[in-house]
Amino acid sequence: MKRVFNFAAGPSMLPLPVLERAAREMTDVDGSGQSVMEMSHRSKEYKVIIERAEALLRELMGIPDSYGVLFLQGGGTAQFAMVPINLAYQREGQARRKVTYVDTGVWASKAAEEAAKYAEVRIAASSKDRAYSYIPAAPAPAPDDAYYHITFNNTIVGTKWPSIPDTGSVPLVSDISSCILSERLDVSRFGLLYAGAQKNLGPAGVTVVILRKDLIQKVPDWVPIMFRYDIQAENGSMYNTPPCYGIYIIKLVLEWMKDQGGLAVVEARNREKAALLYDYLDNSSFFRAPVEKGSRSLMNVPFVIRGEGGKELEDRFVKEAAAAGLVNLAGHRLVGGMRASIYNAMPIEGVRALIDFMKKFEGANGR
Ligand SMILES: *Cc1c(COP(=O)(O)O)cnc(C)c1O
Numbered sequence: 001m002k003r004v005f006n007f008a009a010g011p012s013m014l015p016l017p018v019l020e021r022a023a024r025e026m027t028d029v030d031g032s033g034q035s036v037m038e039m040s041h042r043s044k045e046y047k048v049i050i051e052r053a054e055a056l057l058r059e060l061m062g063i064p065d066s067y068g069v070l071f072l073q074g075g076g077t078a079q080f081a082m083v084p085i086n087l088a089y090q091r092e093g094q095a096r097r098k099v100t101y102v103d104t105g106v107w108a109s110k111a112a113e114e115a116a117k118y119a120e121v122r123i124a125a126s127s128k129d130r131a132y133s134y135i136p137a138a139p140a141p142a143p144d145d146a147y148y149h150i151t152f153n154n155t156i157v158g159t160k161w162p163s164i165p166d167t168g169s170v171p172l173v174s175d176i177s178s179c180i181l182s183e184r185l186d187v188s189r190f191g192l193l194y195a196g197a198q199k200n201l202g203p204a205g206v207t208v209v210i211l212r213k214d215l216i217q218k219v220p221d222w223v224p225i226m227f228r229y230d231i232q233a234e235n236g237s238m239y240n241t242p243p244c245y246g247i248y249i250i251k252l253v254l255e256w257m258k259d260q261g262g263l264a265v266v267e268a269r270n271r272e273k274a275a276l277l278y279d280y281l282d283n284s285s286f287f288r289a290p291v292e293k294g295s296r297s298l299m300n301v302p303f304v305i306r307g308e309g310g311k312e313l314e315d316r317f318v319k320e321a322a323a324a325g326l327v328n329l330a331g332h333r334l335v336g337g338m339r340a341s342i343y344n345a346m347p348i349e350g351v352r353a354l355i356d357f358m359k360k361f362e363g364a365n366g367r
Contacts, residue, residue, distance in 0.1 A: 002325075003016065004325045004326070004327045005325060005326050005327070005346065005347075005349075005350035005353055005354070006327050006328055006346075007326065007327065007328050007329050007339070007340045007341050007342070007346070007350075007354070008327070008328035008341060009155050009156070009178070009199070009300060009328075009332070009339065009341040010155070010177075010178065010196070010198045010199040010204075010341070011198040011199075011203065011204050012198065012199055012200075012341055012343050012345070012346075013343060013345040013346055014202070014203075014249070014253065014345050015253065015256045015344075015345045017256055018249065018252045018253050018256050018345075021252055022248075022249060022252060029045070029049075029248075030045065030048075032045045036049065036244060036245050036248040037244070037245050039244065041238060041241050041242055041244050042238070046244060049244075049247065049248050049251055050071070050236075050237070050238075050242070050244075050247055050251075052251050053071070053247050053248075053250050053251035053254065054069050054071075056251065056254035056255065056257075056258060057069060057208070057210075057250075057254060059258075060181060060254060060257055060258065060262060060263050061180075061181065061185065061187055061210070061263070062184075062186075062187060063187050063210055064187065064188055066212060066213055066214070067187065067210055067211060067212055067213065068210070068211055068212075068213050068216065068229075068233050069208065069209070069210055070208070070209040070210075070211070070229065070232050070233060070237050071206055071207075071208060071237040071242055071243065071247050071250075072206075072207045072208075072209055072232060072237065072242075073205060073206070073207060073226075073242075073243055074207060074226075075196045075198075075204070075207055076107070076175055076177040076194060076195065076196040076207060077110070077114075077196075078207065078227075079111075079175070079194040079207060079209065080110060080111040080113075080114035080115065081114050081115075081117070081118070081227065082209075082227050082229070083111075083115065083147070083149070083173055083192065083194070084099060084114070084115040084117075084118040084119045084146075085118050085219060085223055085227055086216075086217070086219055086223075086227075086228065086229045086230075087099075087146050087147050087171070087173070087191075087192070087215060087217075088115075088118060088119035088146035088147065089118075089217070089219045089220055089223075096118075096119055096120045097119050097120065097144075097146040098119065098120045098122060098142055098144055098145050098146065099115055099119045099120065099121055099122070099145055099146050099147055099148070099149065100121075100122050100123075100124045100139075100141050100142060100145050100147075100148045100149065100170075101115065101121055101122070101123055101124070101148075101149045101150075102123070102124055102125050102126070102136065102138055102148075102149070102150050102151075103123050103125070103126035103127070103128060104126075104127055104132060104135055104136070104150070104151050104154050104157075104159060104161075105127075105132045105151060105154035105155075105156055105157045105159070106154075106156050106157075106332075106334060107151050107154065107155065107156070107175060107177070108149075108150070108151040108154065108175070111149060111151065111175060112149070115149070119146065122142065122145075124138070124139040124141075124148075125137065125138065125139055127159075131157070131290070131335070132154065132156075132157040132159065133157065133159070133290050133291050133292055133295070134159065134291070134292040134294070134295045135159050135160070135161050135162060135294075135295040138150070138165035138167075140167075140168075141167045141168065141170040142170075143170070145170045146170075146171075147170060147171045147172070147173045147191060147192070148165075148167040148170050148171070148172050148173065149173045149174070149175075150165065150172070150173075150174050150175075151174065151175045152174045152175065152176045152179055152185075153176065153177075153178045153179035153182075153297050153298075153299055153300070154178075154297065154300075155177065155178040155199070155297075155299075155300050155341075156300075156332040156334065156335060156339075157291065157300075157302065157335060158291050158296065158297045158300040158301055158302040158339065159291055159292075159295040159296065159297055160179065160295065160296065160297040160298065160299075161295075162294050162295060164185075164186065164189045164190075171190075171191025171192065171212065171215060172189060172190045172191055173190065173191055173192045173193075173194075174190055174192075174193055174194075175194060175195070176193050176194070176195045177194070177195045177196045177199055178195075178199045178200065178297075178299050178300060178341075178343075179200070179297070179298070179299055180193075180195040180199075180200050180201055180208065181200055181201065181257065181263060181266070181344065182200055182266070182267065182270050182298055182299050182343070182344060183263070183267040183270060183271075183298060184263055184264060184267055187210060190210075190212075191211065191212050191215050192209065192210065192211040192212065192215060193208075193209070193210040193211070194207060194208065194209045194210070195207065195208050197246060197250060199299075199341075199343060200299070200343045200344050200345075201250055201253055202246055202247075202249040202250040202253050203245075203246045203249050204246075205243045205246045206243045206246035206247055206250060208250075209229070211229065213233075216229050216230050216233055217230065218230060225239065226239070226240070257344070266344055269348065270298045270299070270342070270344065271298065272348065273342050273346065273348050273351045274296070274297075274298045274299075274301065274342065276348070276351050276352070276355065277301050277340060277342070277351055277354070277355065278296060278301065280355050280358065281301075281303050284358075284362065285306070285366075286305060286306060286362040286365075286366050287303050287304070287305060287306070287358060287362070288303065288304055288305075288306050289301065289302065289303050290302060290303070290304060290337070298342075299341060299342060299343055300339055300340075300341050300342075301339065301340045301341075301342060302331055302335065302337055302338065302339040303337060303338050303339070303340070304331075304336075304337035304338065305317065305337075311336070313365055314336070314337060314338060316365075317329070317338060317361055318330045318338060320357075320361065321354075321357055321361075324357055325353075326350075326353060326354055326357055328341075329354075340354060
């Protein structure tokens with residue numbers, strides 16, 4: 001077996017023990033004589049799986065009982081619409097409600113654009129002026145805001161909010177698709193959190209939503225049934241068939257995290273991995289990390305080659321790294337350069353191997 005170190009931003013690496021266990025259980029899970037893929041989502045065997053996934057998520061993230069957990073479909077992108085539809089709804093004849101967004105990158109601005117179809121969007125701050133290389137100060141919400149939206153970790157540009165902004169009584173909503181379970185997070189500071197699973201949690205096809213139960217309200221009749229938090233919550237994420245296999249893989253990932261020692265241990269490892277890479281970049285005269293120090297992501301680390309002719313060298317870097325078993329290091333097509341996504345499942349050996357390769361590349365091509 002030959003496994004590569006996969007630095008993709010998503011879908012991304014899963015822990016090897018999870019994949020091996022899924023393989024062992026592929027045709028017969030827990031003595032049921034069935035694969036999870038073949039199982040009725042209403043069966044007692046499946047009920048154990050989905051309940052265990054939720055319980056582990058609650059335990060690892062410290063989710064209070066006053067919050068609901070939903071396993072939905074449609075990715076982070078569906079939440080860009082579901083959030084305003086459910087939290088900023090207007091009945092016929094009522095004025096559109098106000099909501100505030102902070103624009104910290106592509107995903108944040110896509111979320112705001114989608115919300116503008118359903119609510120009155122105010123962009124309170126943006127870091128577009130400097131290519132989204134920092135997190136701006138968060139202006140106060142308007143008192144009549146239905147919610148305040150931030151993108152906690154910006155996957156494409158590699159920034160992360162250094163702290164949770166204080167929005168007072170206005171519910172804070174955050175996209176945590178690329179940082180869920182990467183470090184401890186005080187869930188009680190948020191009204192709603194959402195994350196597509198394919199970055200740090202499991203396979204594409206499942207989206208986790210964590211929301212304060214008192215924010216769940218009735219929505220207008222025009223809202224598609226699958227887009228209603230109230231219906232999804234009343235039915236335990238099983239109004240229709242949920243993404244059963246994906247939820248099962250999430251359960252295995254969470255069990256793996258617990259075996260590792262839980263979130264604090266995983267966070268410490270993530271900090272160590274990111275520090276190794278940023279330290280190397282900050283001390284290099286060949287490579288450079290473009291994100292401001294106070295705004296750097298633990299999960300997505302972009303870097304470029306300094307000086308003239310960098311682009312050509314970058315293409316070569318990505319190609320030669322792939323040949324050495326370090327794959328998917330090209331930056332997002334919108335920003336170029338390189339990006340190493342080092343999610344929970346990336347072992348520290350992968351980061352060390354990347355740095356060794358960078359040193360060699362610099363030695364061969366340094367100017
Ligand atoms: C990947 C990503 C998305 C989009 O996720 P989909 O599940 O593909 O819709 C949204 N927000 C952030 C922060 C992301 O990293």
